[in-house]
Amino acid sequence: MNDANINVAPRLTELAHGGGCGCKLAPSVLQKLLSRQPAAQPFSQLLVGTETADDAAVWQVDENLTVIATTDFFMPMVDNPRDFGRIAATNAISDIYAMGGRPIMALAILGMPISKLPPEVIAEVLEGGASVCAEAGIPVAGGHSIDSLEPIYGLAVIGLGHPKQLRRNSGAQPGDALILTKGIGVGIYSAAIKRQALPEGGYEEMLASTTLLNRIGSSLASDPAVHGITDVTGFGLLGHGLEMARGSSVTLTIEQDAVPLLAQAEALAQQGFVTGASHRNWDSYSSGVTLPEGCPDWRRLLLTDPQTSGGLLISCAAEAAPALVGRIREAGYPLARQIGTITAGQPCVVVR
Template sequence: MGNEMMDDAAVYRLDETRALVQTVDFFTPIVDDPDLFGRIAAANALSDVYAMGGRPLTALALVGFPISKLPLDVLKAIMTGGADVLREAECALVGGHTIDDPEPKFGLAVTGLVSPEHFLSNGGARPGDDLVLTKPIGTGLISTAVKRDGCPPEAEEAAVKAMTSLNRAASEAALAVGVDACTDVTGFGLLGHLYEMVTASGVAAEVSAEAVPLLPHVEELARRGFVPGGTWANQQYLRDKVAFDARVDGLLRIVLVDAMTSGGLLLAVRPERTQGLLAALRERGIEEAQVIGRVLDGASVPVTVR
């Protein structure tokens, strides 16, 4: 599995029973606390391996840091936060590279292991599948509000909890039940990643806007203008790829394309397995998982939101 399917990570077969999963991700701070920044960045980088059904093995740190502007204690806190999440994932930090950079950056190049016969992909969705989302959306809006000192504390707390939670349990549930397709929801937003899934699968999809779980206050934050540039870019990119019912509020349309960090998994599953998947997710503590739509035969507009 390479670049041809717009998938979350590459899969490289080693032999009959083993394949490597490889991915990389890093970004600038989205919260003020350096330890939390490290945790969020690590969870986000690991997510691509979980989206492929893989188990992370090793990670290399990618660090940009303004050594003349910030104390090294800040860098230590970033690295400590990232290392704590890697320990939770049972993934070894085996090295990395640091450069002097005007703006802090942190992330990971992650290598994992997966069965070459049973890895997950975004390209297997079939007509009739239910679409299940495992985390609420809106972290981009909340992060922007945090940067501009306009975020309600409960919204920031909920977003941090979501962004620092690993997708490990969701991936394990998906593998145990058996799903047709999987992707994680990050920079292209919920509808952007769904568009990638239906394009790779040769199908279409319908989303129920009211069924999508949202983080607290995100529509209010959109109304107040705390919209990241990536979200506006997503909206522009998807303008001829997503059809919205007239009843879907304009603010909610923004939230549905919000450029996310460390979002949940979006899963396509046969309807007879949906309740089993939801039960498996909730047994693993993923209480906010919801059915948000269904997969359809191919259509002139790939994604419809009602």
């Protein structure tokens, strides 16, 4: 069963026009907005800003220390308030891990329709987020709240790292292998939840994936065979893969049959359970992606499916990939696998 039987009135998802990372602005819209912002590069200590659409900002304090900062928040993709808080917090902390850092504290971001939701429901959202922060070993040290038309929750997260262990989405090298640590299909599952049509066991599977911290990123960053990391969220596998390709000036080749999927993602996609964000994603970056001839729409929509609290996309030396996949699986990511390769060439993504 899905979580529609949770006694929440009204349902959280009924109060939101979108949910999870599917709420993100389309990549094309975001690019237009950012193009009008002043460049941040005159600050010599700013190692990572907006230049390659990376996961977090990084400020170098000295030769041994960087501060990593990020924020992420969205509207609910599930109706259970505690689960909403857990998913949103896991997703926000992921950006720190994707840079190779370790989180040290978080600030809560909360917007709620006070006249429509009882205080105990809102408190459960906060409790869910705090429980994930406790699992990550960090405090929720403050935050900010507003009365809003739709429910919104997330975190601003601060982390630390070593400059030599910083891993960017622009670090991929020709000859590398590509590894993905979690299964694809979260947006498709959330579409089924909104229509109360997610089959038995699907909710538990999705929750296990979206609340699994990407803490393996901090460990992988100390391995010299790992060259680049990004997390796969609202722009889908193809979108975040294209950001890596453009940032690194390389071609990513993805083997479509190697991409791990949540157990019911393919069947649900074929039945039409997709989000509007999948279509917006494709419209935004299709010029940078080559699909195989005859690729069915449902397959394309899986590859553009917005992932809330998705896995890490890792670029590593090819000879190290099998051992790294084994190490990642042993650390608690059972769907991790190699999904492609990186070659010199036009910055683009090729799906085979």
